[in-house]
Amino acid sequence: MPGKYFQYTSLLLSGLLLMAACTKNKDYAIPTPKNELQNDCIKRSLGPNVIGLNIEFAYAMAIPAAKGKLVSAQVEASIAGAAGTYLENNSYYTDGGGIDVGVPIGDPSTTKENLTTVAFTKDTNAATLRYYYKIPEEARGKSVTFTFSAKSSNGETITYAMGPYEVAKMDMQLDLNLTDGKAFYISIADMAVYNAQDAATHADQIDLVYLYRSIPNITFNHSLVSPAADPEYLPGVVLPPNVNRDTKISKVWNLRDFHLARLQYGIYIDDLDFEKLNISDAPDFAINLKSEAGAWVETADGKYRAYIYMNKVDNAKKSAVMSMKRYTLK
Template identity: 65%
Template sequence: MTGKFFRYTTVLAAAVMFASCSDKDYQVPQPKTELQNDAIKRSIGPNMAGLRMEFAYAMAIPAGKGKIVSAQVEASIAGAPATFLEHRSFYTNGSGADIGVVVGDPSENKGNTTSVTFTKDTMAATLRYYYVPADEARGKEVSFKFTARASNGETVSYDLGPYKIANMEMKLDIALADNGAKYISIADMAAYNQADAALHADKIDLVYLHRSIPNITFGHALVAPAADPQYLPGITLPAGVNRDAKLMKTWNLRDQQLARLSQGVFIDDVDFQKLTFGDVADYTLNLAKEYGVWVETADGKYRAYIFINAANSNKTAVISIKRYTMK
């Protein structure tokens, strides 16, 4: 930066080695004199279309050798428009917080390439790169080539990948209400009210309801329309809403992308592929916050995992869904 350079830190290590009771000569390694770079993937969990993949790209050139003039990332598959390369260089302060300092103009996307032109006198920088897979990347692999250029004409590159983009899809924070949007479509990953459900009757897989029944533990429930009517008390189904489904309730499976909690647990494509339902019920009762429900639609086209983000006393709930297309 003008008037303030990022500087290399050379760590000197003294080593004493003994052989036949005599010291061996040790030479301090010489620092490199050329432009250098490194890159890592910071985000964890399955890579999904529409969900950011985060990388850190570091580059540096020794003092007196020039300055960095540009950085770019070329993806093997063009990212969605939300893809960008930070024009701020990040460092971590004494409190552990990431601090960004502007080093160039905002990035520009051209085809598969995202680039930043430096506007500050900079000899070292670490930029964040956020790649958002587009729908056409679903089920494919993507690789990245990071490149930095210096004012002395040097160019250096670093390759990362390939990374598989999952086939599954995700929808967060779908609001449910016993007296409102309670008809759930796995195909649409949406919830409809009574009137709208009739317009999407062939896609309704589940009904959300909440009941307080003496001597019965019912509470928050997800029930297939074709289930025994005793599990749908007080429900008059819209015309044509009659599909069945297989459901399995689980606890302590807090997928981080659905729950957005600290647990490093992730559901991926392979979990849906290997899942075995067998002879299971078409209803699940007494759901609570942070419970989960595995679902398979009657036609076997979709498998889904529904996470309960909230289960409220006013007969409402919030769910998030991961869905995998089986056929």
């Protein structure tokens, strides 16, 4: 059964590779499969390339059965990926129900510096492998390229270049837990949340205070407030000594960044959004924040801009979960 699948896939893939290169519908004719090793590649991941996330590709290769079989596939990155970079040893096809099904075709991949390789162990004429490049710190603010290649048993080698792809300068932190009166001091510099005791030892890095208040006739609820804001926006809060930064905050609705929200919305905040951001006239508080709302933030020293997304709020527990993207200005 696997032999029939790969032989059929070889013919199909050969035709698809040629069809993909055709840009005109006029005078179209069914392409004749090439009698040689062929390959193609697409980038599957979307949005900005952020440190710690994956850039994902699907790499397809095929050779007519009469010419031989596939021996190996590899990917060379211009900058070595972080731990977790790998080339799958499964070839995928989509079944009648639209489900991706993996068929093992080789040993697990090996990675040495910039090069990731899979050696085939099945008699295979066609395969589509997925490559996951874990973006390393070394790539921050740089561009990265990839060279995919395949070898066949008849000695043929073929390559496919992808990129360059720009890697974002920004940082990201997911799912920080906030609790009113407990874990409620936020540092943009540290991308962390502190209690009152720890905030006192990080006083010069505390940018925001999270609090929940149910006040009659005022829609306060879940709020992010600058330590230097008017005390009426910090009811019942006794700030630790020297926690006094004046942070600009601009509340936003319906900006569900996909990386932060991990919902179905295809919206991405990129470096350019932070570079163009102007909230110089924004207040130093944002009250009544709801689930899936957010806030642009600029620190008092002008070093950082951030977008904070509220993944979840809980009135009964006076708590919230937030995620953050941060951009360093200087």
